[in-house]
Amino acid sequence: MKNFIKKIIDNDIKNGLSINKLKFRFSPEPNGFLHIGHIKSLYINFKLSKIYNSKINLRFDDTNPNNINKYYVNNIIKDIKWLGFKYNKICYTSNYFNILYKWAIKLIKLKKAYIQKFKNNKIYNIYNIKKNIYIFKNMKIGKYNENTYVLRAKINMKSKNFYLNDPIMYRIIKKPHFRTNNKWYIYPTYDWAHGQSDYIEKITHSLCSIEFQNHKLLYNWFIKNIYNKKFNKIIPKQIEFSRLNIIDSITSKRKLKILKKKKIIKNYYDPRLCTISSFKKKGYKPNFLINFIKKIGYSKRENNISINKLDIEIKKKLINKSNKLMVIINPIKITIINYPKNKIKWIKLNNNKKIPFTKKIYIEKKDFKKNKSKNFFRLNKINYVRLKYSFIIKLYKIKKKKIYCKIYNKNKINKYKIKSTIQWISNKYFKYINILFYKYIYFKKNKIINLNTIKKKKALSDITINNIKNNKIYQFHRIGFFYLYKKNFFKKILLFKKKKKK
RNA sequence: AGACUCGUUGUGUAAUGGUAGCACAUCAGAUUUUGGUUCUGAUAGUUAAGGUUCAAAUCCUUACGAGUCUACCA
Known part of the structure; x- marks a missing residue:
């Protein structure tokens, strides 16, 4: 692998970072299912940890109890296991709520954080240290309502970079957290929690997608201000790469939620999606997805990739290797x-049947x-x-x-x-089979494309189907690849494209 | 509008200031009991202008274009 991320790391090693200290992390928010875009992030992190023989944490970014739940945590763990990525440790940002709280108090004492009060549509900044600590402690134990106080970092209100305009570190959320229950009534924001979690876990390189590049200055500011040599000498470095942008499917949680809200999909296992759970159910193998990710590479450029490219990689894996059936869809x-x-003449097939x-x-x-x-x-x-x-x-x-x-x-x-x-x-010797055909749902200019595209079709198969096994992929002669998910029921994996020939 | 970032054949991605390469797509030819496959070949690129340099995709300046953000989401 040659790319800009590895160059940054190699350069850090050249400049004195011990190779033994390298540590990475994959850090999803447990607010939904993983999809094909997450594999891009998974692959780069795990690949780097393999190259450098370094540790890697799976950390659930569970800072906001409004978004997260345990169901998603379990599903993410399952998906990562299925993909074959092995991490050293499961961590939760919520494990660090105590230490983050202590650091926040430290920043208040240093006059680098302050309480902001909202009352009667007016905003009051409170700069007295004792008052700040008193209010902050009361915020923590739930004495105030939501939207009454926040804790902000004091950086620079005049900065043209929005993220340095005294960003919010804590807000009051009166909702139980699935791990800490009712212990906290304040929760750290992403900016206050993420870099600090990296620092706590001694992560050396924190890879994230490009939309976080605006946060980088803030990421560095927070770490600089809580840095403590005795606690940890390593300053984590945020590196951004462009996210996978699939033009003809959905990778946005927001859009997935729209589909669910509109009852277009029942759950995230719907075959028209490109969630990992859906691929698993459709009979895809992990290496189909990983090969696809390998091919598209990493950069900071905006990229437009068609999900067709996944089919191309799958075809390479399956072609001339799968078991074959003769199937007629429209006889x-x-x-x-x-x-x-x-x-009756018994015709011998390639597989001796x-x-x-x-x-x-x-x-x-x-x-x-x-x-x-x-x-x-x-x-x-x-x-x-x-x-x-x-x-x-x-x-x-x-x-x-x-x-x-x-x-x-x-x-x-x-x-x-x-x-x-x-x-x-x-016409006398055949079996009926059922095939599920579907296309990916996607959005074009906020319009949903390819709705209701799950089609059930009956078809005829040759009689060798009597002896085949479930949960395997079969090639239908001249049609494509299909996954047998229960007896006589197939799901499409890919259809052959027909080329014109003179 | 600002802040941050990015511009390399159609798409994606390489090239530590020194030969612009690779994969897929496309097109042609060959192979083939899948209009599939496989093999061979071809087409096609550094956004633009200026500067530094013996030498620039790479460094600098400006313009243009694209993306992200401007949330008590992450």
Whole structure:
């Protein structure tokens, strides 16, 4: 891996940072499910920890009890485990509420933090240290209502950087926290909690997405002002990279919540989403997602990536490796006129299984065209067509809307005249299967695209399906890849794109 | 409007001031019992102008364009 993040770290090592001290962290807020964008952050952090053989924490940024809950914590842990990333320790920002509180008092005493009071639509700044501490302690134990007091850092109200305009460190939130319960009635803001948590955990490089770059000055200011040599010598460094921006799916929690609110999706396992939980359920393997993330790389540039790129990576993984089935989604029946009526010929497949060939068979509707047309290589009056694993046929006649074909001896036909091979199924020996098709939901200019796109379709499969296993991925000949999630029920993984050929 | 950040073929990403490379996409040819696959080749790029330098994608200045933020969310 060569990129700007590694360069920064290597440079720090060159300048005296001990390589043994390197430590990273993945720090989600437990307010939703992880999605494909989080894998970008996961991958870079875990990859770096692997390269440098350094420690890495999973830290839940649980500062705001209004947003978070334990359900999300458990789900995030499950998803990370499924992806195969191994961290050293699970941490919670809420573990540090005590020490953050102590540091806040220290800043008050240093006149670097002060209480602001709101009463009758008026704002009062309180600068007396004793008064500040008295109010702050009462805020903590729940003596005041929400929106009456805040604790602000005293930096520079005149700064053009908004984040340095005396940012809020604590606000009153009268809601129990799933870990600390009713112990606290004040909660630290992101800016006051995050860098300090990094400092407490001795994180050396704190990677985050680009929207936090505005916070960097503040991040550094807080750490500078609570820095204590005896406590920890290492000053963490915030490094930003651009977030994954998928143009044709959703990675924004806000948008996911809109979909749930509008009851378009029931939960975050919906196959039209790109949450990790959804991918898991659709039969994707972790390495599909990780390969995709590897390919897109890291930078600070705004990027626009199509979720198609994921399909490309998956195709590479699966192609020529999956078990195959012949499946017909929209069948039409054809009759072979020069094949005996009751004869069953057992045709050997590549995997040594056998399927029966009979006088009447089904083929895909799209593989037949009555009239000749340019660039159509499949069944019509002119083309010789190979039935996969089997005979060469050509359209003989159409009578009373019934299609009659004739088998030709393959030795008598020029090899190059056979331009296509299609799948087929005996009309007597087949199995019904169910397939779920869906597309990703996304937003375009705040409009939701691809609604109601889960389609259930019945299809016909060859009889080798009797012996296949659930929870595996199968390739449907010429259609795509599908995941068998219960007996005779498949979910789409990807469809083959058809290319035009002259 | 300001603050911060970023501009490299269509897309994504490399190039420590010294040959602008790679992947995907696209197009062509070959291969093929999947219009799939595989192989070969081609097209195409440093936002612009100026400066520093023997030498600039890289450093500096200006312009232009894009993004993020301007919350008691993270």
